[in-house]
Each structure stands twice: as C-alpha cells, then as structure tokens.
Amino acid sequence: SQQGEEDPQALSIQEGENATMNCSYKTSINNLQWYRQNSGRGLVHLILIRSNEREKHSGRLRVTLDTSKKSSSLLITASRAADTASYFCATGGGSEKLVFGKGMKLTVNP
Amino acid sequence: GAVVSQHPSWVICKSGTSVKIECRSLDFQATTMFWYRQFPKQSLMLMATSNEGSKATYEQGVEKDKFLINHASLTLSTLTVTSAHPEDSSFYICSARDLLAGGPTYEQYFGPGTRLTVT
Numbered sequence: 001s002q003q004g005e006e007d008p009q010a011l012s013i014q015e016g017e018n019a020t021m022n023c024s025y026k027t028s029i030n031n032l033q034w035y036r037q038n039s040g041r042g043l044v045h046l047i048l049i050r051s052n053e054r055e056k057h058s059g060r061l062r063v064t065l066d067t068s069k070k071s072s073s074l075l076i077t078a079s080r081a082a083d084t085a086s087y088f089c090a091t092g093g094g095s096e097k098l099v100f101g102k103g104m105k106l107t108v109n110p
Numbered sequence: 111g112a113v114v115s116q117h118p119s120w121v122i123c124k125s126g127t128s129v130k131i132e133c134r135s136l137d138f139q140a141t142t143m144f145w146y147r148q149f150p151k152q153s154l155m156l157m158a159t160s161n162e163g164s165k166a167t168y169e170q171g172v173e174k175d176k177f178l179i180n181h182a183s184l185t186l187s188t189l190t191v192t193s194a195h196p197e198d199s200s201f202y203i204c205s206a207r208d209l210l211a212g213g214p215t216y217e218q219y220f221g222p223g224t225r226l227t228v229t
Contacts, residue, residue: 033217042116042203043154043220088153093218097144097169098205100153 012107019076021104023089024069032065033093034074037086037103046074048093081110113137114206116221123194123228131189131224133204139184140206144218145177148201160187194228201225 013019025032031050035043049056049065049072056063062075076083086105090098113136123129133143141162146154158168158179166179176198178190187206191198202225205218 035220040201040223040225042114042222043205045217045219048217097156097159098154098218099156102153105151 009102010105010107012109013079015079015081015108015110017079017108019079019083019106019108021074021087021089021106023072023074023101025072025089025091025101026070027091029067029091031091031093032063032072033090033098034061034063034072035088035090035100037088039085043088046087076106079106079108081108083108112208112219114204114219114221116202116204116224118224119222120225121227123226125195125228126193128190128192129194129226131191131202131204131226133187133189133206133221135185135206135208135219138206138208138219140187140208141184143181143187143204143206145179145187145189146203146205148203148223150201154203157189191226194226196228199226199228 029051031048033048034046036046037043047058047061047063049063060077065072084107086103088103089101092098115134117132143160145157147157148154156169157172158166160166160179160181162181162184168174176192181187201223203223205220207218
C-alpha cells in the first residue's frame with residue numbers, strides 16, 4: 001500500500017504563482033523526502049525533512065512536516081515553466097526501502 | 111557526483127524473450143541498489159532490494175524467477191525480465207545508496223529509467 005498520498009493529483013498554475021502540494025502518510029517516520037520526476041525520466045531528490053524538523057527551505061522550495069497530523073507540504077514559490085513535472089513524497093530511504101506516494105503532476109503555464 | 115546510469119534507456123522486445131537492464135553507479139560505490147517499476151501516470155513501486163554479493167530481497171507479489179536480479183559488484187546491478195509478456199511493459203528505475211556517505215543519510219540516487227515495451 002502507498003505510504004504517502006499527495007493531494008491534489010494534478011495542479012495547473014501560471015508562471016510566477018506559488019504551488020502547494022500536500023502529502024499524508026500512515027505510519028511513524030524518521031524522515032520524509034520529496035522528489036521531482038520530469039516526464040519519462042528518473043527522479044531527482046529535492047529535499048529531505050527529518051521527523052524532528054517542522055520546516056525546511058531550499059531555494060524556492062519550502063517543506064513543512066506535521067508529525068501529529070502525519071502530513072507534509074511542499075511549497076514552490078514563484079513557479080517557472082521548468083518546474084512542470086510530477087512530484088512525489090516518500091518515506092524511508094538510505095538502506096531502507098523508499099515508499100512513494102501517488103505523485104502529483106504540476107503544470108506551470110508560461 | 112552521485113550519478114547513476116541505466117542501460118538501455120528504452121527497449122522493445124517480443125513476447126517470450128528476455129531483456130537485461132543494467133544499473134551502474136558511476137562515481138560511487140553502492141552496496142545496496144533498489145529496483146522500481148512505474149506504470150503510466152502512477153507512482154513507483156519497489157520490486158526488490160539488491161545487495162552486493164548476496165541474493166536480492168523481493169517485495170511481496172514480485173516473481174523472483176521472472177525478475178532476476180544480480181548485484182555482482184559495488185557499481186553494477188542488473189535486472190533481467192525473463193519470458194517477457196506485454197503486461198511487463200513498464201518504466202523500470204533503479205536507485206543506489208552511496209556506501210561511503212556514512213552516517214544516517216537517507217538519500218538514494220536514481221537512474222534515468224528504462225522503458226520496456228513488450229510486443
């Protein structure tokens with residue numbers, strides 16, 4: 001079963017707008033990661049947030065984690081057409097298996 | 111650094127034939143590699159965990175005799191789809207963990223994927 005589930009499944013916005021994607025998970029975690037996948041390509045690691053962190057920033061990305069609600073959000077600010085991709089949250093990693101959410105397709109229109 | 115390659119990037123084969131997909135860590139050593147498959151517009155599903163020098167650990171529901179995994183060195187793991195059928199058509203992605211990263215790092219590095227089409 002999928003550990004994380006993103007919502008919404010697809011999001012279409014205009015360039016310059018912010019995009020927020022949410023992810024929920026079911027079991028306790030040590031960390032949660034976000035990945036990007038361009039169409040037909042492999043995954044690119046975006047950011048990792050540990051269970052004892054509440055918020056983390058990386059460039060135009062901001063990730064929050066609420067362990068009490070078992071949820072995380074990824075915010076992309078000032079979106080660009082190049083941000084068009086599918087985004088996945090995942091728990092686990094390293095020598096542990098990664099369990100991916102369903103993914104969310106973001107389209108940024110120029 | 112931390113580049114993972116896959117070969118081939120795409121392959122078309124006839125039903126009943128076998129196909130081998132290679133996953134290589136180009137600039138680091140990986141004791142553990144993971145194989146995922148992804149159907150169109152769906153998420154990645156882990157198929158198996160491959161450890162160098164030992165047998166792979168398969169996820170529930172994945173046929174080990176159909177999806178043969180060999181991790182013969184610290185930089186190479188192969189996935190062989192035996193007696194392929196159209197339902198095996200999918201996007202196969204590998205990932206690897208950097209052995210020397212040390213500490214509680216959770217990052218895995220992903221290959222670009224291999225698209226398999228079985229006709």
